[in-house]
Amino acid sequence: MRFDQHTVVLLVRPADAPELPQDALDRLQDAHLAHQAGLVDAGHVIAAGPLLGQDDEQLRGIAVLGVDPTMARELYANDPAVRAGRLAVQVMSWMVPEGNVRFESVPVPRSMLEAASGD
Template sequence: MKICLFSFLLFGILHSLSAQQPKKEFEMTEGGKTYNMKQYYMVILLKGDHRNQPKEEADKIQAAHLAGIRKLADAGIIQIAGPFAHDEDPRGIFIMDVKDIDEAKRIVDQDPAVRSGRLKYRVYPWWAAKGSTLK
């Protein structure tokens, strides 16, 4: 009886915890085609409040920023990244495949351009069909 009661309580707790976790994937059918949707995180990069570094320092920050993007892309964390074709806000985007918005923020907070104040950012949950590509 104790085992049965313990199992019932454990199931209830696990069910409650899983119900609190937002869905990260779902299927969607549109026009007779089924898409496997997945949640990613879109990072919008904006001009930071501290952009007055000497050119040599700014160039080093930018090189480290780009190296970090490559490293995260190689690790499968950044799915796509790129700048906008103007010198205004926003400056660029990342699409990140991470567990949650807090993980995205922790990673972006480590970016040399963010740490130096050259960039700041906003993060938004974003849905796309798994395997989507640019054409």
């Protein structure tokens, strides 16, 4: 059997994440979304989004990338939320039977305002 290999990044809220005022958190979230959209535009991220209703509240989001784990770590080291210590990354390879999972190219939000607009 043949397998496809994807790199998965889990975005995790560290226990020691710095507390910030709401306006700073909002700016940081917009910067994070813009960074993520840039990775999509560059063809590195093929799917990404927040996690909701999970058992572990520290898990904040997931991304599937078409690059190797080393490159994924480098790309996310530049994420503003990671640099600020509000998010940390866990990187792994995910093997699925060839053709089992397909991703389509769709637009991603570049800000919270764009995400909330529903367009």
